Amino acid sequence: MPSPLPKSISYAGAFERSMDSKKRVTVPADWLNAGVQEFHAIPSPTGEYLMIMPPVEFDAWEERIRASELPKDLQRKAIRAFYSQARAVSADSNGRILLPEEQCELLKLEGDVVLVGARSRFEIWNTERWAVVRAEENNSFRQVAELIGL
Numbered sequence: 001m002p003s004p005l006p007k008s009i010s011y012a013g014a015f016e017r018s019m020d021s022k023k024r025v026t027v028p029a030d031w032l033n034a035g036v037q038e039f040h041a042i043p044s045p046t047g048e049y050l051m052i053m054p055p056v057e058f059d060a061w062e063e064r065i066r067a068s069e070l071p072k073d074l075q076r077k078a079i080r081a082f083y084s085q086a087r088a089v090s091a092d093s094n095g096r097i098l099l100p101e102e103q104c105e106l107l108k109l110e111g112d113v114v115l116v117g118a119r120s121r122f123e124i125w126n127t128e129r130w131a132v133v134r135a136e137e138n139n140s141f142r143q144v145a146e147l148i149g150l
Helices: 054-068 072-087 103-108 126-147
Strands: 014-018 024-026 040-042 049-053 087-090 096-098 112-117 122-126
Touching: 014 024, 014 103, 014 126, 024 087, 040 054, 040 103, 049 054, 049 103, 054 072, 087 096, 122 126
Parallel strands: none
Antiparallel strands: 014 112, 024 096, 040 049, 040 087, 049 122, 112 122
């Protein structure tokens, strides 16, 4: 039985990594030191990055879908799509996770990638795509920060 996600865990930061020829990538030690070693990998609905979720976060998505006011047939289709695209991954003794080949091909993940913290999960991005998105998001962040007085 997977260990629950501690409330104190927070995936934060951005880390450049190189995938090896077997599609393994090293997860930051701080992210693994929280005790979670098993994850689910699923392509983002936009097809831009790979979401890596601990079991608690993964299970919460089904709960969110079921709790929505969407029609039952749409809920069922969304849950099926979510689970059919997900793959279990776990960290080895060297802190690496093996990324599924088909997901890497779909998302153009090869060579250098960026692991991006997203609070309750982390994301794996193609380096070039991340550079574009980061620039766009930094601009948005500056606008929001100014509006809220940060």
